[in-house]
Amino acid sequence: MSKVKASTPFLNVMVKVKAGDTPGTYDVQTAPKVPAVTQKDTIINYQIYDDDNQNIVFTGMTIQTLGNDQLSPASVSLSGKQLTFSDANTSDVTISFTLNFKDADGLEFKHDPQVKNDPQD
Structure with a gap:
């Protein structure tokens, strides 16, 4: 059986x-704190794995770095956890952005x- 390498x-x-x-x-804590991206066209997924039983969900993302030509618009999963x-x-370049959240009470x-881009090509 051959293994398929993800492209x-x-x-x-x-x-x-x-x-x-x-x-x-x-x-809010992220791990890794500042992801280092070394390959082109990398998919980045932020996943809420522990929310202290507060039913926290993502509502979107806002890119802070002016002239952004690196990050695509974000997609939020149906559960709101990704x-x-x-x-x-x-x-x-180091790119700054804002993750937007909402708790069960609507707050x-x-x-x-940030994400640190370090192209290796």
Whole structure:
């Protein structure tokens, strides 16, 4: 039986969301904290794996880096637990963006991660 090698690189980022010290606030942690993308056309998937039983979901993503020509628009899964986009990774650049969340009570909040592009070609 032959093995099929995936032609599209995939990077999964785990997201942990915990209630903050102040009511109505949340602490968001990602692993890896700043993903390093080394291959072109990489698919990046942010996945909420622990939300402290708060029923936290993604509502979207906003790109902060001006002149973005690297990240595609994001897609949120039906469950809201995954947010996926592609990274062209054609420029050596660190890209800032905002992950948008909502809790079970409808409270919206944000987290500002980064992705480090380091094309190897």
